[in-house]
Amino acid sequence: xxxxxxxxxxxxxxxxxxxxxxxxxxxxxxxxxxxxxxxxxxxxxxxxxxxxxxxxxxxxxxxxxxxxxxxxxxxxxxxxxxxxxxxxxxxxxxxxxxxxxxxxxxxxxxxxxxxxxxxxxxxxxxxxxxxxxxxxxxxxxxxxxxxxxxxxxxxxxxxxxxxxxxxxxxxxxxxxxxxxxxxxxxxxxxxxxxxxxxxxxxxxxxxxxxxxxxxxxxxxxxxxxxxxxxxxxxxxxxxxxxxxxxxxxxxxxxxxxxxxxxxxxxxxxxxxxxxxxxxxxxxxxxxxxxxxxxxxxxxxxxxxxxxxxxxxxxxxxxxxxxxxxxxxxxxxxxxxxxxxxxxxxxxxxxxxxxxxxxxxxxxxxxxxxxxxxxxxxxxxxxxxxxxxxxxxxxxxxxxxxxxxxxxxxxxxxxxxxxxxxxxxxxxxxxxxxxxxxxxxxxxxxxxxxxxxxxxxxxxxxxxxxxxxxxxxxxxxxxxxxxxxxxxxxxxxxxxxxxxxxxxxxxxxxxxxxxxxxxxxxxxxxxxxxxxxxxxxxxxxxxxxxxxxxxxxxxxxxxxxxxxxxxxxxxxxxxxxxxxxxxxxxxxxxxxxxxxxxxxxx
Ligand SMILES: [Zn+2]
Numbered sequence: 001x002x003x004x005x006x007x008x009x010x011x012x013x014x015x016x017x018x019x020x021x022x023x024x025x026x027x028x029x030x031x032x033x034x035x036x037x038x039x040x041x042x043x044x045x046x047x048x049x050x051x052x053x054x055x056x057x058x059x060x061x062x063x064x065x066x067x068x069x070x071x072x073x074x075x076x077x078x079x080x081x082x083x084x085x086x087x088x089x090x091x092x093x094x095x096x097x098x099x100x101x102x103x104x105x106x107x108x109x110x111x112x113x114x115x116x117x118x119x120x121x122x123x124x125x126x127x128x129x130x131x132x133x134x135x136x137x138x139x140x141x142x143x144x145x146x147x148x149x150x151x152x153x154x155x156x157x158x159x160x161x162x163x164x165x166x167x168x169x170x171x172x173x174x175x176x177x178x179x180x181x182x183x184x185x186x187x188x189x190x191x192x193x194x195x196x197x198x199x200x201x202x203x204x205x206x207x208x209x210x211x212x213x214x215x216x217x218x219x220x221x222x223x224x225x226x227x228x229x230x231x232x233x234x235x236x237x238x239x240x241x242x243x244x245x246x247x248x249x250x251x252x253x254x255x256x257x258x259x260x261x262x263x264x265x266x267x268x269x270x271x272x273x274x275x276x277x278x279x280x281x282x283x284x285x286x287x288x289x290x291x292x293x294x295x296x297x298x299x300x301x302x303x304x305x306x307x308x309x310x311x312x313x314x315x316x317x318x319x320x321x322x323x324x325x326x327x328x329x330x331x332x333x334x335x336x337x338x339x340x341x342x343x344x345x346x347x348x349x350x351x352x353x354x355x356x357x358x359x360x361x362x363x364x365x366x367x368x369x370x371x372x373x374x375x376x377x378x379x380x381x382x383x384x385x386x387x388x389x390x391x392x393x394x395x396x397x398x399x400x401x402x403x404x405x406x407x408x409x410x411x412x413x414x415x416x417x418x419x420x421x422x423x424x425x426x427x428x429x430x431x432x433x434x435x436x437x438x439x440x441x442x443x444x445x446x447x448x449x450x451x452x453x454x455x456x457x458x459x460x461x462x463x464x465x466x467x468x469x470x471x472x473x474x475x476x477x478x479x480x481x482x483x484x485x486x487x488x489x490x491x492x493x494x495x496x497x498x499x500x501x502x503x504x505x506x507x508x509x510x511x512x513x514x515x516x517x518x519x520x521x522x523x524x525x526x527x528x529x530x531x532x533x534x535x536x537x538x539x540x541x542x543x544x545x546x547x548x549x550x551x552x553x554x555x556x557x558x559x560x561x562x563x564x565x566x567x568x569x570x571x572x573x574x575x576x577x578x579x580x581x582x583x584x585x586x587x588x589x590x591x592x593x594x595x596x597x598x599x600x601x
Pocket of ligand 1: 128
């Protein structure tokens with residue numbers, strides 16, 4: 001009995017001991033797990049690393065738009081709090097096949113997202129607010145802007161989903177309003193541009209005052225809305241401005257950008273006494289131009305129709321916000337056929353040759369509601385944006401062969417730019433007299449030209465690029481923060497440097513070859529490999545080309561030694577290498593080659 005009791009007792013101690021040890025292990029494992037999770041959540045990637053920030057200094061960081069046209073995103077930082085100005089997109093080109101829209105890469109903002117006081121929008125152009133729908137879910141901060149910009153932003157969010165439109169809290173302000181956002185005092189200052197309600201931002205933080213211009217020009221008669229607030233510009237100058245962060249887009253263009261009212265006067269001359277239909281294209285967001293054309297139409301005895309969703313939406317937003325009060329009633333495109341040709345004025349999107357826009361469809365005669373005929377006139381009330389020469393040239397050729405006249409906006413003076421040219425920049429630097437200038441929004445040559453203009457006006461200018469962190473309190477660049485671009489691909493944002501987009505480019509350049517190899521346990525081919533060519537050969541020669549590539553691949557596999565033949569990766573490497581080599585030798589191409597190996601038995 002005693003021994004049995006001891007034994008039982010020993011056994012009981014053993015179980016309890018194991019339980020105690022087990023509990024300890026469990027506690028240690030749990031602690032390790034929690035530590036690992038916390039650590040993973042706090043470890044920052046290289047893209048999220050920030051230099052140390054002095055809490056007593058104000059910082060500026062261009063995340064997008066400085067060194068490029070488009071995709072504007074600027075950040076101010078003070079005492080651990082952050083403010084964003086604008087959140088724009090740019091459009092893809094041949095270097096990003098299949099990617100229409102590009103946003104800033106905001107990985108660096110993710111660790112500070114919960115300390116962003118607000119996103120302030122200067123105006124409603126895509127390159128200043130177009131990324132809201134893609135990037136706001138990562139930021140989740142309040143958005144502040146004036147009424148027209150808010151309405152356009154809401155429409156764009158709604159295009160994505162009702163959920164998006166409801167989630168983003170947009171707070172409306174008026175020009176002249178001042179709002180305290182954490183340590184940032186923000187004032188909206190009305191300027192002129194090529195869209196209603198363009199605003200500069202006057203930012204007061206601690207002892208620094210920044211005038212962040214946004215996009216602007218000096219237009220004494222902008223047709224839609226008031227002229228720029230010269231009185232307030234003089235007031236802030238008298239109070240003293242430390243930094244002017246300034247639009248550089250037109251800094252290489254001499255003179256003045258010209259008034260929208262002057263473009264309207266020229267349009268009246270150019271459009272008078274023309275036979276047939278008038279199809280006029282301009283930027284959809286240029287509400288003033290649309291207004292001028294609407295005002296001219298009755299005098300020309302023409303009715304107005306609008307082709308293109310974006311122009312319809314901008315016009316609608318402008319009407320709701322109280323602009324375009326006298327705009328004539330719009331004839332639905334489907335009713336144009338009931339009007340005589342010389343009573344039609346058609347305003348349409350697509351001045352840059354965008355393939356899905358209305359003007360491209362009119363050029364290729366594939367528009368469902370309108371067929372232009374010989375003797376009609378197409379008017380470009382726009383400028384050609386560099387890079388679009390080919391697509392615009394293609395449309396002009398299509399109109400020319402059908403004897404449809406084309407009038408060029410730049411040559412005829414029926415377009416004016418919305419950005420400040422050299423003399424306007426000089427005027428602003430001389431009026432504001434900032435201590436320092438930071439040129440933004442432009443490519444390298446624009447930024448440099450703007451900096452030179454500032455220096456010519458006696459203003460110290462810093463030339464920076466995206467990612468340069470500027471200590472505004474000490475007037476120096478103090479480090480780099482990661483910036484980049486993301487392509488909108490389906491529902492995902494993919495960095496434009498990602499292998500996924502590099503692969504697309506490779507396929508675009510050389511096509512692709514995909515093969516399937518079925519082998520037994522010893523690597524012996526059990527059937528002839530299957531092969532599929534995409535964009536590599538003309539259909540007439542595709543079968544012969546495929547057979548030739550397949551022979552090269554088969555020879556390479558059969559030449560492998562017994563050990564390699566038992567290794568799937570070795571078989572795959574040899575087959576892909578053979579395909580690449582044979583493609584280059586036989587076709588002079590470097591297609592993307594992929595081989596799938598299936599081993600049976
Ligand atoms: Zn703009």
